[in-house]
Amino acid sequence: MEDKAQIQEAIKIQGEVVRKLKSEKASKDQIDEEVAKLLELKARLGGDDGKHQFVLKTAKGTRDYNPKQMAIREKVFNTIISCFKRHGAETIDTPVFELKETLTGKYGEDSKLIYDLKDQGGELLSLRYDLTVPFARYLAMNKITNIKRYHIAKVYRRDNPAMTRGRYREFYQCDFDIAGQYDAMIPDAECLKIVYEILSQLDLGDFRIKVNDRRILDGMFAVCGVPDDKFRTICSTVDKLDKMPWEDVKKEMVNEKGLSEEAADQIGEYVSMQGGMDLAERLLQDQKMSQSKQACAGLSDIKLLFSYLQLFQVTDKVVFDLSLARGLDYYTGIIYEAVLSQAGVAPVSTEAQNGPPGEESVSVGSVAGGGRYDGLVGMFDPKGRKVPCVGVSIGIERIFSIMEQKAEASAEKVRTTEVQVMVASAQKNLLEERLKLVTELWNAGIKAEVMYKKNPKLLSQLQHCEESGIPLVAILGEQELKDGVVKLRVVATREEVDICRADLIEEVRRRTSDAS
């Protein structure tokens, strides 16, 4: 047994911590965390009956989805899956955990964010960190050399959650990848076409897709005089250009990473460049850039890519942007990232206490990203056989956040069921008749509900329809039963009409043909 007085003292102190944070208007995440600690202490003290000694919460950085959120999630998934299917993708699934060693050495510094399972005897396991590494493992294990597949599943990162900004420790990834030895840039262009289609159809406002190539970045660093061993670290500094101004990026390069000011300035010139096929052509003639074989290979591919993007009719949203430098080590060719232009969209927040507003309106931007990774599968193949891959990942959590916010702002109510008709009665002792009728409807494939009460009030039956958006009520009474009819009520207009019982199913179908 713990010392009660000690715990009570700890509760007092922790209570002060929470009060202080609240008075300082600290972030919701921070307050939540301290409140959780407080509740945990209180739980250890035990309730009056000593029975309910646990904290009622989900794990840090995770959340439940309520029915309304699920309805929105389903809608978003349907749009995305339809697009993947339209492009002929199959789907696969992999386990939520992998052998720990499968993930080892794939994520660089971020490996510290991997969730490990406890060693309970047997294999050492970790929760998957993304869907790309399990995909590469799947291809190597099954010796698959070409496939077009999508995979929608949750991944796990012990990151600092910022849930109000759509950043969780458990979150969905929504990946589409094309594996196989094909002619240059055709599958790559299709990935961009897919991003274009999905973002257009989700109606998230205007967007841009930035494109660059790992080889162009590396060639640029080489011709600007960056030493070979500093490519990666300079690259990760360039990656910050969407979050900080060039001056700060340059400072980091020169002061922290020890790059010469001259080299930094040359990089600065290149990374400010944006354009289309014309820019790629211009850089192919650029005196410095053209000295790098790598850069030239990348630039020629960018040109080819844009020619395909024209045929796919998506060039209006695609920008060749030399400042784009995605972090992951495994990219070998083209890389891309989609950002919403309306940076004004604020993330969903349930409380006033959020992080600094400036940071948020920036971070909601990126909603899709990907690139070519031709070496990853070879890391898993016993003989190192390579399978070229290109893919895209849709940043679904941010899209959920935006859609939720739109739903909240909109007057239209989000329905969480698809029920077409409620079977009701105004009189008593008609439970049996209601159950008979609802059975007829169910057996005909109609989505129908009935109240689980012997004698519910008509008002509460109608209220349930209003609340959950059920459009029709089939009302039974002694008279209706005698006449062989059902009174069909339209909830929205309160209009009522007697329908011959034999025609009810057709009538419900007719009146709800768009809703079902």
Place this chain on the structure above:
Amino acid sequence: MEDKAQIQEAIKIQGEVVRKLKSEKASKDQIDEEVAKLLELKARLGGDDGKHQFVLKTAKGTRDYNPKQMAIREKVFNTIISCFKRHGAETIDTPVFELKETLTGKYGEDSKLIYDLKDQGGELLSLRYDLTVPFARYLAMNKITNIKRYHIAKVYRRDNPAMTRGRYREFYQCDFDIAGQYDAMIPDAECLKIVYEILSQLDLGDFRIKVNDRRILDGMFAVCGVPDDKFRTICSTVDKLDKMPWEDVKKEMVNEKGLSEEAADQIGEYVSMQGGMDLAERLLQDQKMSQSKQACAGLSDIKLLFSYLQLFQVTDKVVFDLSLARGLDYYTGIIYEAVLSQAGVAPVSTEAQNGPPGEESVSVGSVAGGGRYDGLVGMFDPKGRKVPCVGVSIGIERIFSIMEQKAEASAEKVRTTEVQVMVASAQKNLLEERLKLVTELWNAGIKAEVMYKKNPKLLSQLQHCEESGIPLVAILGEQELKDGVVKLRVVATREEVDICRADLIEEVRRRTSDAS
């Protein structure tokens, strides 16, 4: 560094183990496990280039789903979800892990099968063991007193996997539950109606739904002279009646659990009883049984249940069976379990080495189960407020196994994509024209593919259609382009017809209206 010679010695020994098991025709699971150990040792030794030192496998008891399995899974899920939606259910989702203490004390002995996460600083977490406890936690946390929800998600148990029999460490649960204070047996009857509808629609052959009540079991034990503190353990012995004959069950009761022979014989008489409403009526008059208030309450509810089941038109498959005793502690009222009658269906097996055949044909039987649990939510509520619940869980993994087997046995090929038309050409240098046409089709919502090659052979384009079941090919050539037409080929019949380009989309839609 490990001592190479030591590892080589270990590899030799482990190789012997594997050979021995294979010669003894041991079970596939057992062999797989030992082979995995062997591979692990070999990996530790390292390859020639020292680069590929890991084992290419999924974690024990888990599997990948390939596209064909996913196609079957999608079909099964669609049937089940349609049924849940027809009955007006909403859906929720909860995180894959919960605070460890949320799961503590809910699963009795089975708690040892819970996967814990490694303590990496922060909260102690466990993977969810079922969907019922997270549901109860969700209700209590959000103070929800009534909801009808389904939840389809993976759960985790460190059980001994028997994958050939559809038993995994990671597997889907497919739960439908009704929470709320309602009139007796109405929601309970709807759960049975749902099981009936799903099993009928999945077309798995004949089935029966066994029904009993926790209160009838407890009352029966009391009137047969079982001491109070032996109810649970005797109940778990009764639960084995579907796997062993009565004589063995009796032996366990008497010899292992110390029950008197007389009490055991009395139990034996009751648990052999099966029937419908009539049996409940008879037992209400039974001299011994009627002495137990609990049993009488249960029997009256069974009567009421059957009256509703009649209205729902499902009594032909439902049996009141006094031998049904589901293991879980939290049930408080009615319990049920659905079994397939055609015990002859063997589970899917990819290898000849399986467990004993007798056991298998039994264990494939149960495909759904559930019951009433009125106390679980109260365990989470700080004030112990109860929320009555009744629910059902569909044993989806077994259903997958059966469906996979049926698909393999059937002549019909399982399609893994829904592509309606392939855009092809017989001549060279038409990539641009193919990309233009496929863009037209995609933009019109047609599911279409194009080969990622500049100059693919017509044969390989047609072969791809044959292999993946694409019904139509839109063929472009110089002549077609000149004439403003597309040659539409029906893959099955090889029939070809020129279609005016402007009419192509309508024509593809018309010819694939059932496939899309």
